[in-house]
Amino acid sequence: xxxxxxxxxxxxxxxxxxxxxxxxxxxxxxxxxxxxxxxxxxxxxxxxxxxxxxxxxxxxxxxxxxxxxxxxxxxxxxxxxxxxxxxxxxxxxxxxxxxxxxxxxxxxxxxxxxxxxxxxxxxxxxxxxxxxxxxxxxxxxxxxxxxxxxxxxxxxxxxxxxxxxxxxxxxxxxxxxxxxxxxxxxxxxxxxxxxxxxxxxxxxxxxxxxxxxxxxxxxxxxxxxxxxxxxxxxxxxxxxxxxxxxxxxxxxxxxxxxxxxx
Amino acid sequence: xxxxxxxxxxxxxxxxxxxxxxxxxxxxxxxxxxxxxxxxxxxxxxxxxxxxxxxxxxxxxxxxxxxxxxxxxxxxxxxxxxxxxxxxxxxxxxxxxxxxxxxxxxxxxxxxxxxxxxxxxxxxxxxxxxxxxxxxxxxxxxxxxxxxxxxxxxxxxxxxxxxxxxxxxxxxxxxxxxxxxxxxxxxxxxxxxxxxxxxxxxxxxxxxxxxxxxxxxxxxxxxxxxxxxxxxxxxxxxxxxxxxxxxxxxxxxxxxxxxxxx
Numbered sequence: 377x378x379x380x381x382x383x384x385x386x387x388x389x390x391x392x393x394x395x396x397x398x399x400x401x402x403x404x405x406x407x408x409x410x411x412x413x414x415x416x417x418x419x420x421x422x423x424x425x426x427x428x429x430x431x432x433x434x435x436x437x438x439x440x441x442x443x444x445x446x447x448x449x450x451x452x453x454x455x456x457x458x459x460x461x462x463x464x465x466x467x468x469x470x471x472x473x474x475x476x477x478x479x480x481x482x483x484x485x486x487x488x489x490x491x492x493x494x495x496x497x498x499x500x501x502x503x504x505x506x507x508x509x510x511x512x513x514x515x516x517x518x519x520x521x522x523x524x525x526x527x528x529x530x531x532x533x534x535x536x537x538x539x540x541x542x543x544x545x546x547x548x549x550x551x552x553x554x555x556x557x558x559x560x561x562x563x564x565x566x567x568x569x570x571x572x573x574x575x576x577x578x579x580x581x582x583x584x585x586x587x588x589x590x591x592x593x594x595x596x597x598x599x600x601x602x603x604x605x606x607x608x609x610x611x612x613x614x615x616x617x618x619x620x621x622x623x624x625x626x627x628x629x630x631x632x633x634x635x636x637x638x
Numbered sequence: 639x640x641x642x643x644x645x646x647x648x649x650x651x652x653x654x655x656x657x658x659x660x661x662x663x664x665x666x667x668x669x670x671x672x673x674x675x676x677x678x679x680x681x682x683x684x685x686x687x688x689x690x691x692x693x694x695x696x697x698x699x700x701x702x703x704x705x706x707x708x709x710x711x712x713x714x715x716x717x718x719x720x721x722x723x724x725x726x727x728x729x730x731x732x733x734x735x736x737x738x739x740x741x742x743x744x745x746x747x748x749x750x751x752x753x754x755x756x757x758x759x760x761x762x763x764x765x766x767x768x769x770x771x772x773x774x775x776x777x778x779x780x781x782x783x784x785x786x787x788x789x790x791x792x793x794x795x796x797x798x799x800x801x802x803x804x805x806x807x808x809x810x811x812x813x814x815x816x817x818x819x820x821x822x823x824x825x826x827x828x829x830x831x832x833x834x835x836x837x838x839x840x841x842x843x844x845x846x847x848x849x850x851x852x853x854x855x856x857x858x859x860x861x862x863x864x865x866x867x868x869x870x871x872x873x874x875x876x877x878x879x880x881x882x883x884x885x886x887x888x889x890x891x892x893x894x895x896x897x898x899x900x
Contacts, residue, residue, distance in 0.1 A: 546835070548830035549828070552815060564814075567807045568831070570807035570856075572855075595857075
């Protein structure tokens, strides 16, 4: 990265992406909440909303737009079809394109779900002295499909997807306490250590994102991940669905601190 | 155990011990706080008080009696010399006796420190659905000397002692959150996983208490332990010191819930 984009306002960042910038969003518009995206046609929206209600830890909803609506208070003046740096389009559960805008796929019956992202609590972890390895190593957070099943909802079912951050054994308690205060962005870890209990056999081969090195004395800590609805789409095969490309998030106007509970 | 002692009042339990009952106190007077004990002559009391001030996680003070004082509001009508089921007497840092009362050793210059015990949060763990393995296995909690040094205070120095409870990987976050709310009884874990980072090479050989089996998928979680001041006594060798025998605690009139913070 040659330019420091951390001080861009969310609106400025979205304008850059709209104008053609393509890159992961980690570190952009520091202090503002980034979000996962999942978009489905209206006939599938009830199932997805119910899936979120039944699986709030992997799919905490920050906002749901009306059918056909392309902007909201979370992206004031923005356009959900152009303002994310990269998307993934699924047809019958298969990824068919990774465009940088989805204008060509847009339909008036599409319903957009904006889902909390654990990037929001990473600043709090760093502020609390807990190192965030994938930031230090300059890569995307590793994400894994697990053998844990989400609660199904209508036509939708799928595995829990988790993100993993290695944490020094002496700071796991800090990491739990800090992230517990952000339930809207996945909250406390769902698992600490024992990746095989989640059906993860090789931490060096994540299903999404990049592998990170686990330093000696660090414990792998797992948080529910907002890619979970995309995994449900891949398994449940609705005719059309659109998500963000992993690591290429929607930058919202909400501050990270908006999602902090006492 | 043939008799259910969980419903005894603390005063009744202390009376039983005073009358000669000798057994570990786990499960007795449920809902009331049990405490560690450490007693030193007045010339050493300042160092021990300073040691507590500098090491609040292993040595959270519930009360300090005046020199020669043998009772307090924490053990109304009781006698600190007789009401603990078993004691350990140290001379020059060496354990020389494990009597069931310390009347023969009592001096008017002895100062009693009553120290929070992690047994207090175990009921909250169980109520929160987190299994407590040593209770299920019917043994005393395992405790370990670590390679982590306490902050020294005057003539007193020593290692951090920790207690260990294996926790299912999916419930480590719950265990952290629940115990964080009890700072007066050691609070959140000091370490999760990676026992070698604490200098613990063999979990099956605790320095105090009993070994527990670590079920598959469980992570060893370590809390600071109130035996720490006894380890400091063993290392620093004051002429006289008296503690409780591990697992044989003082049952106080304070309720577990008295030590709960929001």
